[in-house]
Amino acid sequence: MNLLNMKQRNLRSENKKNSNLKLISSTIKNLSKKGINELTMHDVSQGAGLSQGIVNFHFKSKELLLIETLKYISNEYLDSFQRSIAKKGNDPRKKIIGIVENDFSKKICTREKIAVWFTFFSEIKYKPAYHQICKERDMYYQSLTENIFDELIKKEKVKLSKKNISRGFQALIMGLWLDQLEDPDTFNRIQAKKICFEFIKSNFPKQFKGMF
Amino acid sequence: MNLLNMKQRNLRSENKKNSNLKLISSTIKNLSKKGINELTMHDVSQGAGLSQGIVNFHFKSKELLLIETLKYISNEYLDSFQRSIAKKGNDPRKKIIGIVENDFSKKICTREKIAVWFTFFSEIKYKPAYHQICKERDMYYQSLTENIFDELIKKEKVKLSKKNISRGFQALIMGLWLDQLEDPDTFNRIQAKKICFEFIKSNFPKQFKGMF
């Protein structure tokens, strides 16, 4: 196999990847426009600029397409999350602030993406595949924030449960995301961020004194 | 119109009410079992012990049935909520504790009911009717808890925004509800309650000192 051969081989597989991506993007766009109930295969292929039967060729079925879509947004979120705490050094305060900034950033906290997330959340109970993906994401997030809160607890010299703080923190964020869905006119991500910072500050008043 | 007439008229309308209730109950049960996507009219009528076409007779369409179902669980929740703060006297601490107790009571905080709630939440963006009902519920809840937190803020003599605390409180509860969906094995409503109490305590340490 020479270089030319490799290039040629790549071209085909790039095309395939490209179609997959187009289809997943179209799924996200259409999900956020119509919800899971009204989403049709026709919408998806149309939105990707491809023809009717193509989704079944690439993803086998509608359900598998949806699972791949959930994996996609989950990875996208994780990437962004990891980047938000990388390069913050060892200061747990900076890390936790970074997480809040990320969760309510312009890129992550859009009404469209949140709508897609909640579409999947709402099906957790009926779709084991969704359940597993969401739970994995959750556990990763949970363990990372637990470590950060553990450091904060030690520095603050206060008796708090890292598990509880961590879960409360994440629940707060999910609830505020939901508010973005319910109340997009009078409530925005800037206010949501502020509420998160206040949560942190009320638990670790010494370390965040004067901040925010 | 004499008494006999009234009784007779009531019998028929009672029957009608009864069918409606049966159908709505069946909708809730089936929604919590299969999600909105797989819910069929057949499921609903079957579950109510009635026949196929009956839903269209009573509710005109599937969509209207779903709207009535949301109204029903919304009213059920509100009733329970109101009862949770009534008869707590004037102590805002007792009121807020009552609310937490209610939101995570055996009756309200079941995985089935939460699944139904999130089914509707996830469609807020696409269904104006759902949006309005959820928002109304939310605003009522919000204004009531704002008043309670306002009292607590004054008593604590602390500078906090009643709006932010209130929204954070509600978001926290919604997030913890979602956890009941995602993580029913390792997380339960007792732990959720504890996290809420800790949230309150961290904001109003003087007033809740030694409590919980």
Next chain:
DNA sequence: TTTCTTTGAATGAGCATTCAACCAAATTTC
């Protein structure tokens, strides 16, 4: 006798999925 409620078979629309035919890219052959 009239009005209201229920039944369940029939209808037909909407939609996921299939597939034969086609096209383009990659590989092999000479």
Next chain:
DNA sequence: GAAATTTGGTTGAATGCTCATTCAAAGAAA
């Protein structure tokens, strides 16, 4: 390196299934 062959991706019409909705007929209540 041109021609022939194989492999992979795409098309879109056809298929058939699932389901909401309709409605004539029947039953119950007023």
